[in-house]
Amino acid sequence: MWKLAIDLGSSMTKIYRADTSSGIVLAEPSCVAVSGEEIKAIGKEAKNLIGKTAELTNIIYPVYEGEIVDLRLAVAMLKEFFSRIGVKPSALRRAQTLIGVPCGASQSVLAGYASLAEECGLYKAVFVEQPYLEAAGAGVSLREADPVFCIDIGGGVTNVAVVSADGLIAGLSMNIGGNNMDHTIRARVERVNGLHIGALTAERLKTEIGSLQQNARGAFVAEGSSVDTLRPASTSVQACEITDCIRMYVDKILEYASAVLRKLPAEVAATVNRNGVFLSGGVMKIPGLPQYIGARLEMRYHLCEEPQYATVLGGGTLVRDKAALIQYGKELD
Ligand SMILES: Nc1ncnc2c1ncn2[C@@H]1O[C@H](COP(=O)(O)OP(=O)(O)OP(=O)(O)O)[C@@H](O)[C@H]1O
Ligand SMILES: [Mg+2]
Structure with a gap:
């Protein structure tokens, strides 16, 4: 079974795989290039288009300041990232996934993350507030420390x-x-x-x-x-x-x-x-x-040794740990 920790950052999405092979499997800009309704590029390719296209193409960051502001594009982006790491939709449904959410996020912000998980077919998603992930990513064991x-x-x-x-x-x-x-x-x-x-x-x-x-x-x-x-x-x-x-x-x-x-x-x-x-x-x-x-x-x-990856590295530690998921996982309405 796949185990994935997902850090959907405002600037960069990072995914850590924590089952058979383990490590960071994806780090890409959290952006989508669109022209009208049409999606032209996602992630690195979209960021590379900045400054190179006509004004008709917009580069959209669907997660803005920690909030999912464009659900359709966020879903398209995350699905594409899953396909880039080679996980099939059928495997995603059974995968254990952990998704980091901002500290103290409101119910409406959390609802955005829940919709995203649902539309991506992540039926076993657990949401954890980022400070727990950051602490784990810094190498601190919360249970003992x-x-x-x-x-x-x-x-x-x-x-x-x-x-x-x-x-x-x-x-x-x-x-x-x-x-x-x-x-x-x-x-x-x-x-x-x-x-x-x-x-x-x-x-x-x-x-x-x-x-x-x-x-x-x-x-x-x-x-x-x-x-x-x-x-x-x-x-x-x-x-x-x-x-x-x-x-x-x-x-x-x-x-x-x-x-x-x-x-x-x-x-x-x-x-x-x-x-x-x-x-x-x-x-x-x-x-x-x-x-x-x-x-x-x-x-x-x-x-942290790799400051930009601390959150997702911590997610990788916690997604392996059933007890931690129960303890720190957030219930969503
Ligand atoms: N070497 C560097 N020096 C300075 N700033 C950097 C460097 N590398 C990346 N950054 C900045 O770090 C920010 C991205 O950091 P990070 O990946 O931790 O954010 P994120 O997780 O995507 O977003 P957020 O947590 O705010 O939702 C960007 O503003 C980027 O310009
Ligand atoms: Mg972050």
Whole structure:
């Protein structure tokens, strides 16, 4: 029987197979290229079309900020991903699947995930709030361990939570992530450098030179079109110029993190303080960011080995464990 953990991220979908062969079997952008009603491409191929097609083709991310905003496209995308990993619809019906959902997701958000699972024929789907997966992905065994404080910054959502074997002690998810940083970088380059740039270029600026390290060096030649002449143009952007576009969102996240910490019972607070914070999510790959969070929270930090895959790796651990699925699985109406 197939066992799959699915992390339907706002930026990237990751699938882990946890039966005979085990490991990450898929990591693809969570996007679909559409022209009118017609689906033109899915995943990598769709993302590759950004900037290369006529305006008639739109690139849609059906999971936006952790919520399924376009069920039809989300179903088409996930079905295609299943076919890419070679699992047949008949096997899917019997497969044990675990699907990560944002921390504290509302019933209407959960209902979206339930509909998606149903329409994809995942009859044995279990929904688990992401902080449990992040903790497991950080290599912590929830059953044995003390409460775990984790922060995951993804493309569209940040989860901040303290989880224990008994459940969520305090936590929340907020619609802040790498996408906000990309938008702000884009707006800044337009305002300061007089250059219109696309979403992909803004993301590359963040991933290639974004840094919260002091004296961050590095430069990137961004290409786009001149605000004045509207003609193709380029400009060199220095790492230090985009630091604020990143830090402003991290500071916001830290405000929420402090609020979560303030809610903790004294003994839990003491444990968390002793054990530190576990960090995951693609955005944590920004140099200096984990150190910055540790310094601001005044606690030790542990960066997951593969921050972007921590959630799905944790899902892979839990989907094998029947007792954990019963304990952490969420009931849906
Ligand atoms: N090397 C890197 N440096 C900086 N940012 C990065 C790097 N690699 C990926 N990212 C960013 O990480 C984000 C994606 O992370 P991740 O895959 O954890 O998000 P997701 O799970 O798809 O989304 P979410 O959890 O928010 O629904 C994107 O904003 C991407 O630009
Ligand atoms: Mg994620």
